Structures are given as structure tokens and as C-alpha cells.
Amino acid sequence: MMDAMFLKRIESVIKSQKFMQHLGAEIVAVEAGKVSLELKYDERWSQQKGSFDEGVVGVLANHAAGLAAATTMQDGRGCQVAEYKLNLLTQAKGDKLVAEGRVIKSGRNLVIAETDVYIFDQGKRVNCALLLATLVAVS
Amino acid sequence: MSDLIAKNPQFETVVRDSFSRQPFMELIGARMSDLKPGFCEITLDRDTRLTQQHGFFHGGLVGSVVDSAAGYAAYSLYPENSTVLTVDMKVNFLRPADGDTLVARAQVIHPGGKLYHLKGEAFSVTEGEETLCMTGVFTMMCLLGVADATSLGKDKVRAST
Numbered sequence: 301m302m303d304a305m306f307l308k309r310i311e312s313v314i315k316s317q318k319f320m321q322h323l324g325a326e327i328v329a330v331e332a333g334k335v336s337l338e339l340k341y342d343e344r345w346s347q348q349k350g351s352f353d354e355g356v357v358g359v360l361a362n363h364a365a366g367l368a369a370a371t372t373m374q375d376g377r378g379c380q381v382a383e384y385k386l387n388l389l390t391q392a393k394g395d396k397l398v399a400e401g402r403v404i405k406s407g408r409n410l411v412i413a414e415t416d417v418y419i420f421d422q423g424k425r426v427n428c429a430l431l432l433a434t435l436v437a438v439s
Numbered sequence: 440m441s442d443l444i445a446k447n448p449q450f451e452t453v454v455r456d457s458f459s460r461q462p463f464m465e466l467i468g469a470r471m472s473d474l475k476p477g478f479c480e481i482t483l484d485r486d487t488r489l490t491q492q493h494g495f496f497h498g499g500l501v502g503s504v505v506d507s508a509a510g511y512a513a514y515s516l517y518p519e520n521s522t523v524l525t526v527d528m529k530v531n532f533l534r535p536a537d538g539d540t541l542v543a544r545a546q547v548i549h550p551g552g553k554l555y556h557l558k559g560e561a562f563s564v565t566e567g568e569e570t571l572c573m574t575g576v577f578t579m580m581c582l583l584g585v586a587d588a589t590s591l592g593k594d595k596v597r598a599s600t
Contacts, residue, residue: 385576404571405533405534405571407533412574414574432576
């Protein structure tokens with residue numbers, strides 16, 4: 301799902317994310333409190349042959365959580381990641397990664413968001429990582 | 440995740456027996472209110488001795504109860520002759536746990552070989568209405584051939600006071 305209103309709200313954030321552009325991550329879904337990012341496999345992002353580096357999994361998961369949080373920010377406010385924890389469930393070996401970020405709670409000062417990361421390997425979808433983050437709302 | 444299958448057909452007996460041997464859970468009055476392969480729920484009634492200075496359930500206690508639920512959700516999937524230990528946990532407190540009852544639920548997300556990954560949540564319940572107050576991720580270790588007993592069955596039993 302691609303919600304135009306929420307996409308507009310996070311447009312400036314997307315434009316400023318040069319590292320995501322460098323990686324070639326694409327936004328595949330945006331709605332209230334939810335953002336999904338996709339990253340196709342490239343040897344440059346590999347850790348071992350055929351698998352994504354754990355740091356790349358983390359950066360994608362983090363950005364999905366950050367953008368999901370950004371959809372809940374109003375009146376020009378933004379948010380910054382204060383901390384995150386990443387659990388790597390399986391090796392991320394496959395054709396592409398999809399990070400599904402979701403806001404658990406958006407408060408006045410803090411936003412708690414989580415991301416499930418899936419690895420697609422020859423059409424098979426496996427939950428390969430889990431991120432849980434705290435973001436601080438800034439004006 | 441309904442496709443999780445218990446390796447031990449006696450998992451319910453094993454898990455509930457283990458829970459009944461946790462003195463800390465007994466001390467705080469926690470009870471196992473639900474158990475399925477890969478899922479566990481623990482319920483705890485409010486007692487002022489379990490609260491902090493604002494009158495909310497103490498945060499460390501909330502984390503402990505969800506940790507216990509996560510451990511047993513993982514243990515429900517373990518084979519016979521094994522035990523469980525927490526490797527790590529990370530929690531985020533969302534709202535004060537100021538209800539009459541605290542309900543902890545944990546679900547296995549990924550059952551690995553040695554390590555099991557789980558999501559855990561705590562709900563504050565007032566007049567039947569549940570409010571999510573804590574969320575977290577947990578990693579549990581599966582110790583094969585190790586007794587689910589004091590000092591992992593290896594050492595002498597510590598005298599209790």
C-alpha cells in the first residue's frame with residue numbers, strides 16, 4: 301500500500317537519506333505508522349558469497365523503523381534514533397531483503413518502532429532479522 | 440506462528456513442572472495462564488509490594504515476568520532432556536503498568552538449533568481492558584543433555600533460607 305499523504309510527510313526524510321540512495325533501497329509501502337523498504341542483492345553488500353552483510357541488514361531495518369516513525373510526526377517535527385537492538389535470526393542469503401517497519405507507540409517525546417526483515421530466496425520468504433528501536437521526537 | 444511443533448509430546452507437563460519450581464515466580468504470585476507450542480502467558484495480580492514509588496508494577500518485575508514467559512515459550516519447543524537459559528533480553532517500556540493485573544505473553548519467532556528468538560509483551564489489565572505497556576525481544580539458549588534443576592543438576596543443591 302502506498303498512501304500519498306504519508307508519503308508526502310516523509311518525502312524530505314527520504315531525500316536526505318543519501319546512504320539509502322547509495323545502497324539502492326526502494327520504498328515499497330507507506331501507510332500510517334508503517335514503511336517497507338526493499339534492497340536487491342548486490343555483491344558489494346555481501347558478507348559471504350550470496351548473503352547480505354549483517355550491517356546492511358541493520359541499516360535497512362533501522363531506516364524502515366525510522367521512516368515508519370516519521371509518518372507519525374506532525375507539524376514539521378522529526379525524529380532521531382536513540383538506540384536499536386537487532387536480532388539476526390538466520391543468514392540473509394537470497395535475492396532481496398524486505399524490511400517492514402512498524403510503529404508500536406508514538407508518544408509526545410519517544411517513538412517505539414520495530415522492523416521485521418525478510419530474505420527472499422528463490423521465491424521463499426524467511427524472517428531473517430528483528431529490530432526494536434527507540435526514537436526521540438525533535439522539533 | 441501456528442506452525443510450531445513441540446518436539447517433546449510431554450512439553451506441557453515438563454514446562455509447567457519447571458515453572459512450579461521457580462521460587463521467584465511463586466514469591467510474586469505469578470501463574471502460568473496459557474501454554475501452547477512456542478507460546479506462553481503468565482498472569483500476575485497487583486500487590487503493593489510489587490510496585491515502585493508511583494504505584495505502578497515495578498519495571499524490573501515486568502521484565503522478569505515477560506522473561507519467564509519467553510523462557511517457557513521457548514522451552515515448550517525443546518526436545519526431552521534439555522533446559523533453558525536466557526541469553527539476552529531488550530525491552531521497551533511504553534506505558535506505566537498501573538492496572539489490577541499484569542499479563543505477560545511471549546511467542547517464539549525463530550526456533551534455531553541452540554538459540555531461540557522471541558518477542559514478548561506485557562499488558563496492564565484494568566476491568567478487563569488490556570493496554571500494551573512493554574514490548575521486547577528475547578534470546579533463549581537450548582541446553583541439551585542438561586538437567587532442568589538447581590545448578591543445572593551439576594552442583595550441590597544450594598541451601599535455601
